[in-house]
Amino acid sequence: MQTPLIDLQDIRKSYGGGDSPQVHVLRGIDLSIHAGEFVAIVGASGSGKSTLMNILGCLDRPTSGEYRFAGENVAGLDSDELAWLRREAFGFVFQGYHLIPSGSAQENVEMPAIYAGTPAAERHARAAALLDRLGLASRTGNRPHQLSGGQQQRVSIARALMNGGHIILADEPTGALDSHSGAEVMTLLDELASQGHVVILITHDREVAARAKRIIEIRDGLIISDSAHDNPDVQTSANPGALQAVDLRKRLSEGAEATGAWKGELVDAVHAAWRVMWINKFRTALTLLGIIIGVASVVVMLAVGEGSKRQVMAQMGAFGSN
Known part of the structure; x- marks a missing residue:
């Protein structure tokens, strides 16, 4: 049996303690996700689904339990290795887009590649190709306020794919969109899943969750249902185009150190400062x-x-x- 890309065992997360009351958000999560799966995590506000997403994306650490990514215990990774995971393995799509207001669509998409140390010509070409693939070839020079909500979300999806985005973490990606734009975004996520990306969708909308191949319901910090357990035939079979755990583990062990990233960051900082001054003359x-x-x-x-x-x-x- 193939090693799961993500394997959580008895994950718990608590806040507070000491002088303040302790709040238990996650109360023992066991979850395995394999390459090529399209998973929807459903739950009401306050159920712990966003906290779970932060732990899955290595943005937060659990209070207790074990999180193994591609067979490696995340607790044993140093800060550089965690940064590599967030930069190379994960792609984040947020409800509020989180685009840089003063940057164009292309500049927003290129941002992750700057921190990865990708040469300018290569990241320009890749960003343009991604925007063209998502139907925004004519909008590359537009800033966020010149784009509709659906177009801004497509820009954020292109940004998530810039460094590979083998695992897409989408937190309420249709929450701020009208029904038509939301349907377009969900179609894009369907296509990404069919191409081998792992898509983990966080939502409270069951109609949106129904687009996924596997639905996990969380309530009060516990998984109360999992369609992969209730009906094993629902679980997605391995996609030939999916990047398997062994491949990611090999890349992680090699380090994938970015070369010249500081130069790109310096140039981008100067360029961003000049752009802001020019916009606000x-x-x-x-x-x-x-x-x-x-x-x-x-x-x-x-x-x-x-x-x-x-x-x-x-x-x-x-x-x-x-």
Whole structure:
């Protein structure tokens, strides 16, 4: 039997303790997800599904229990290895899009590749190809406020796929969309699952969850139903295009260190600063004027002080004083 990509054993998560009351969010989660699966995690607000997503995506650590990713215990990974997982293995799609307002669609999609140290020409070409694949070839230069909600969500999906996005974690991806745009986003997730990506959909909408091949219901921090257990025939068979656990484990062990990432980050920081100043010309002009006035005031005060000092010294010299 193939090693699951994700294997959770008795995962618990609590907040508080000590002087504040302890709140138990997850109360013992056992879950295995294999390559090529399209999984929907369903639950009401406060059931613990978003906390579970954060743990799955290595954004948070469980209080107790064991999380094995591609056979490796996540608790034994250092900060660089966890950053590699979040950058290379996972792709995040959020309800609120979380796009950079001052960046174009293409620049938003390229952002993960900058931190991975991907050369500029390669990331430009890949971002353009992803946007073209998602039907946004004519919108590459548009900023988020110039895009509809559905288009912004497609940009966020392209960003999730930029470094591979073998596992897509989608937290309420249709929650802020109208029915038509939501249907388009779900069609994209269907296509990604059919191409071998693991898609983990977090939602409270059972109609949206019904698009997945496997539905897991969580309530009060516990899994109360799993269609893969209730009906084993529902579980997705291995997709020939799916990246198996052994492949990801090999890549993780090799380290996949980014080369030259700091250069890309520096260039992008300068470019982003210049872009923000250019967009907000009036505010930039006022800021520069304030700086000029401030520097000029300091220079004048120093000159007045120096002139007064010399005048006093000259008067003292006229009295014959040393």
